[in-house]
Amino acid sequence: MAIRYWPMAAAAVGFRLVLVLFGGDLHLASRPEVSTPLTSLRRLAEGYWLKQASVSPYSGSMYHGSPLLLSVLGPLTNSRPDGHHAHIYCSLIFVAVDFLAAMLIRATGHKLQMARNRSLKSIDLTKAVNDTVNVSAGDVASLIYLWNPWAIVTCVGSCTSPIENLMVVIMIYGACSRLAPLAAFGYVMATHLSLYPVILIVPVILLLGYGPDAPPPKVFLIKGSSASKSDVSDNDKTTRQRAVQQFSWKPVLHFIFWLFILSCHVLLLSSVILKKVGGLHEMFEKTYGFILTVKDLSPNIGVLWYFFAEVFDFFRNFFLIVFNMNIIFMVLPLAIRLKHRPCFLAFVYTAIVAILKSYPSAGDSALYLGLLGLFVNELAEMQFTFFLFFGYIGVSLLSPVMHNLWIWRGTGNANFYFATGLAYTCLQTVLLVESVSSMIKHDRKLRLLVSS
Amino acid sequence: MKSVPKQEAQPKPRLIVRLGVFLASHHILFSVLCCSAGIITLLLLPSLAKNTYLSENALIPGFANPLFSTEDAIEANRFMKGIEAVLANFIAQQIEALGAEVCYHKFIPRSKNFHPLKFFTSMTNDMAIQPNGTDTNFGINTIGIVRAPRGDGKETIVLVSPYNSQSVQSNELLSLALGFSVFSLLSRAAWLSKDVVWLSVDSQFGEYVAVSAWLNLYHNLVFLSQSVILHTKMYGANHINDGNSEKTEVMAFKCAGTMVAALIFKVGETRRYGDRDSVMMYAEASNGQMPNLDLLNVVHYLAVHRQVPDYVEGTANLANSIYSQALGVPTGSHGAFCDYQVDVVSLEFSPTFHVRNDNAKSLFRLRGGMLIEGVVRSVNNLLEKFHQSFFLYFLTAPSKFISVGMYMIPFALLLAPLPIVAAAFAGGSKSMEKPVDKLIEHSKADDIADIPQSKGGSCKWLQAAKVLLVIQLWAVLVSLLPYYITQIPDATPMQSTLIWVVLSIVILIALSVLFGSPYSAGVEWKLLKATLITSMSIGLGLMSIINFATAQLGALIVIPMCLFSRPLKASGMNFLPRSVLLASNIVFAVLGFPPAAVLIMKGMSKGSCSWTTDFGDFWIWMEFLWEWSSETYLYLYLVHLPCWLLCILVLLHPCRQLESKIKEDWLFGLGGIFFSVGKF
Structure with a gap:
């Protein structure tokens, strides 16, 4: 695997470049699966134009992104070379961003792998577990991210999702390698760009406090008790005790400190950019408010647009609360159950967010599918992988067909497209449930192996 | 320590899983029932037609x-x-x-335009051509x-x-x-x-x-x-x-x-x-x-x-x-x-x-x-x-129609056994290992290293999926070829067909060199068949939404072809059913190949069989389809042809797996004998 990694990665980047340079008439940017009101680059260009005209970029309900993106990507949207598609410079940046994200996923994978080997060694199971499946998780994950058709489509389709994904990946990498400032930077930026990563604070703090994923603490306890019965030298005991790590406050406090500093910076920068054309208040209203109140009901691959198009106006607020709380409700139970595997917890959270967020797109799925690759060794015994794989293929082909039937041919209706969205949500749910349960099974297996 | 087996006792699987397992274990009966029911309802459709009525007041x-x-x-x-x-x-x-x-x-x-993907793009995109004065x-x-x-x-x-x-x-x-x-x-x-x-x-x-x-x-x-x-x-x-x-x-x-x-x-x-x-x-x-x-x-x-x-x-x-x-x-x-x-x-x-x-x-x-x-x-x-x-809808008479709810029934019946059969075959290769797995887990033998030996099977299908992806890539390339072949000036349909066939074979060989031949990775034929059936049901399902009639006619040909497919070398059956299966396999394999099907239809309808012109006719027919940007063309090349090729791959599967295992055992045995001889 390691030998063939670089050619594959290079081929993926080359494929993206080919699509960016020559795939001008694919019209991916207009697909509802690819770009949402939050991430569409066309809207960003509009916002930039408004800002240049000394009008608030948020006026007219076109732009709902961050002012920072506006000043970074905005100037690039203005220049349009002939013969290429409109946002070619931005797309080239996105290719680089995707590559960087893949590299960081790979590095995270290596970190996780090292931690895994260390903890397995301390409970004497290296041979037992590693004999079966021991592929380099980082390589697999980053190749999945690079070759995932959805990631490619998102990258080529002129939307800002790759940057949001990169920020989440930076955060996870920083937390895994205990670089508090980097983790804080990724966290602040990801939250600033798309709000939902705010719940990732739980895994980040766990990662900084306890270190990367390890078998459940119970395993170490059992091992310790069984070891104490037999005659083992003191040296071994101490290594085992070290493996069960205590929560270390220092990096967490460090992280919180940086969190404050960086969020102040971001707010300051935003207000400087928006000076004279609107304030921070408008920014919060038009970005976070837009996300939370589901104002745009144009179809996407999620399920909320249909629901809020149907719901009576006087129930709207109630259901807004219900749907937004839905995400919050799952945070605590999952955190308690999976606290020994914070990185996996981060994957679960991103998947939940991708299912339940108000404007989901293929880019969100690309992120969590990439992260799923990090646990390829632990999840090797997952069930239904065959049907999940083909289900994902089927749904991603079905979605454009249904959209066409509804919008262009007029023989279908909104229910057709919504049915695909439902099927897609079901698939994601099954994937999530299966991955969590097989991770728990894996932990149970480790315990059995230790106690036998 | 005593409590371990209790904890480890598997919880009873959920009802829906058990139901699936039950269906999968009877998949042959189920598929025969469903397919025959589907064909019968298809024949009954004309008599199920309802009278038309004006909906809009x-x-x-x-x-x-x-x-x-x-x-x-x-x-x-x-x-x-x-x-x-x-x-x-x-x-x-x-x-x-x-x-x-x-x-x-x-x-x-x-x-003439080549617009195979016209369906997916909006119609209003192409600009009108303005005649200039010189025309x-x-x-x-x-x-x-x-x-x-x-x-x-x-x-x-x-x-x-x-x-x-x-x-x-x-x-x-x-x-x-x-x-x-x-x-x-x-x-x-x-x-x-x-x-x-x-x-x-x-x-x-x-x-x-x-x-x-x-x-x-x-x-x-x-x-x-x-x-x-x-x-x-x-x-x-x-x-x-x-x-x-x-x-x-x-x-x-x-x-x-x-x-x-x-x-x-x-x-x-x-x-x-x-x-x-x-x-x-x-x-x-x-x-x-x-x-x-x-x-x-x-x-x-x-x-x-x-x-x-x-x-x-x-x-x-x-x-x-x-x-x-x-x-x-x-x-x-x-x-x-x-x-x-x-x-x-x-x-x-x-x-x-x-x-x-x-x-x-x-x-x-x-x-x-x-x-x-x-x-x-x-x-x-x-x-x-x-x-x-x-x-x-379909009209059987100006005043009689069959609505979508009615005509979907035969198609759904034809399609219903596919997931079940796929599950049976995808799970089949796993279930062989399960008893061993359980045995070890129950006995809790000393050498724990043996337990995971049987694991890792859940991702075996990845090899089969890779074969499928390579074949799909081939199909995409082949479907684009006619566009370039028509650029050749003064080519008769016969010549174009020949060029097309030769080029597709060359591409197939090139791809198998590039990605490794389909059998080299040791894909089990059952997994290959499961992949084939799953991809086919996705393709047919999609086509039934785009153009129902194509999917219905295609299903009548492809579904029996895929359900019957079994390696010619596979053993474990009596002579009579095996020879019947063999014959039907070969018949379907011939009928499933689009040019052959067209040739036979032409030969049957005309009676006379002038081989070369008929072969050229296939080209003309194909050209006709893509000129009208018919999605039937895409169906033929991206669903039907890959399915046919995968079927052929299943038919020709060498079934080496068991043999090689036997060989290995034999070698081990031999080594053991030598070892013991050496001891002496």
Whole structure:
């Protein structure tokens, strides 16, 4: 695997470049699966134009992104070379961003792998577990991210999702390698760009406090008790005790400190950019408010647009609360159950967010599918992988067909497209449930192996 | 330590999982039952057809007495008598005389296009080609527009009557006259609330081309800075010196509102031996798209008084309808309208009178005019777009239809066993290992290292999926080849077919060199078959949404082919069932290959078997499909052909797995013997 990694990665980047340079008439940017009101680059260009005209970029309900993106990507949207598609410079940046994200996923994978080997060694199971499946998780994950058709489509389709994904990946990498400032930077930026990563604070703090994923603490306890019965030298005991790590406050406090500093910076920068054309208040209203109140009901691959198009106006607020709380409700139970595997917890959270967020797109799925690759060794015994794989293929082909039937041919209706969205949500749910349960099974297996 | 086995005792699987396991274990019985039920219901479909009914109350057909009278019929007669050599000009003059607006539309025939993905892109993207002054080979449509006295000019009804400007037949003249008389009546009608556009189509390059060119310009209007240059062909030689000012005004392209519905009517050949006049309705547009059923209902309500056909006739109608939908090629110029979401129907009148019989002719004109007026009047009543009635249906007779809910049943029955069989085969390779796995877990043997030995099986299918992806890549490349092959000048169909076949084989070999041959990774045939069936059910499911008829016909061929497929070398069956399976495998493998199927069909229908021309015919047929941007072409290449190839791969699977294992055991045994001998 390691030998063939670089050619594959290079081929993926080359494929993206080919699509960016020559795939001008694919019209991916207009697909509802690819770009949402939050991430569409066309809207960003509009916002930039408004800002240049000394009008608030948020006026007219076109732009709902961050002012920072506006000043970074905005100037690039203005220049349009002939013969290429409109946002070619931005797309080239996105290719680089995707590559960087893949590299960081790979590095995270290596970190996780090292931690895994260390903890397995301390409970004497290296041979037992590693004999079966021991592929380099980082390589697999980053190749999945690079070759995932959805990631490619998102990258080529002129939307800002790759940057949001990169920020989440930076955060996870920083937390895994205990670089508090980097983790804080990724966290602040990801939250600033798309709000939902705010719940990732739980895994980040766990990662900084306890270190990367390890078998459940119970395993170490059992091992310790069984070891104490037999005659083992003191040296071994101490290594085992070290493996069960205590929560270390220092990096967490460090992280919180940086969190404050960086969020102040971001707010300051935003207000400087928006000076004279609107304030921070408008920014919060038009970005976070837009996300939370589901104002745009144009179809996407999620399920909320249909629901809020149907719901009576006087129930709207109630259901807004219900749907937004839905995400919050799952945070605590999952955190308690999976606290020994914070990185996996981060994957679960991103998947939940991708299912339940108000404007989901293929880019969100690309992120969590990439992260799923990090646990390829632990999840090797997952069930239904065959049907999940083909289900994902089927749904991603079905979605454009249904959209066409509804919008262009007029023989279908909104229910057709919504049915695909439902099927897609079901698939994601099954994937999530299966991955969590097989991770728990894996932990149970480790315990059995230790106690036998 | 004692409590470990208790904890470890597997919880009972959920009910749905158990149900799935039960079905999967009886998958052969299940698939036989489902497939036969599917075929039986398919045969029963004609007798399950329901009577059509008008869903949209606003239509109220036949509510008002038709105003079309004998005087209008006489006007049509006058029109026919006065026809000049240059028809377009004459029609324009007549329309102007009515006080309606008139304009010309000049177009050049489109060259052949390769648009396999046209379905997925919007229709309005391609710009209209403007003829420039130098072209001599162009056609002219004449358009008359009546502005509705009560309307707001937002909606239009389109009437189309085609004629060939190069050689005008008498029946075409009759349809033009009919169109003109209806148009003249409508130009005086006070009740009109939608604009009426009368399009007399110059069909010298084919009706479809002319209509689609006009529609394209109508929907992608280009504002020309200078007026189009006049041409002698348009006005005739004697008009060339006339004052240009009023003519250029005529040239400017005129539009009305969005189209609500369109009606294409033409008079067919005279039927000598029929006892009454008849009207044929054609509605199949590209990719099996149909107009709203209500439009057909209105026509049927106003035109028809003949009763229900029997089962045989209904089946023939249904088969005809399924065939023309499955081909994905429109049956007339109405296809162009359907591309723009306009509900449309083509009417072909077949009169029974003699051409010279003036009396019968005027009666015919009266009847035709009343029908057209009635339809226009009904559509005129509409307040919304057609949406009430069905879009997805088959007609077994003008008054009998099978709705989507009904015709999906046989297809769903055919498709139902596929996931089950796939699950059985995908799980089958795992279940062989499960007992071993459980055994070890229960015994908790000392060497724990053995436990995971049997694991990792859940991702074995990745190899099979890789084979599938490589084959799909091959299929995409092969489907693009014809586009490049047609660029070769002066190639006969036979040559093109040969080039295509050779190139596809070369690509296949190249891909298998690049990605490794399908058998080298040691893919089990069961997993290969599971992948095949899953990919096929995805493909068929998608196609059933795009074009149901294609999927239905395809399912009848592909599903038995895939369900029967089994490696020729596989053992473990008695002689008789095995030989039957073998024979059916080979038959399906031959029938499933598209060129072979076409060849056999041609040979059966013609009787004579001239091998080479028939092989060339396949190319022509293929070219026909992609010229009309039919998705059937994509289905053939991206679903059918990969399935066929995977089937062949399954058939030729070497089944080495068991043998190699046996060999290994044998080697171990041998080594053991040597070892013990060495000890001695």
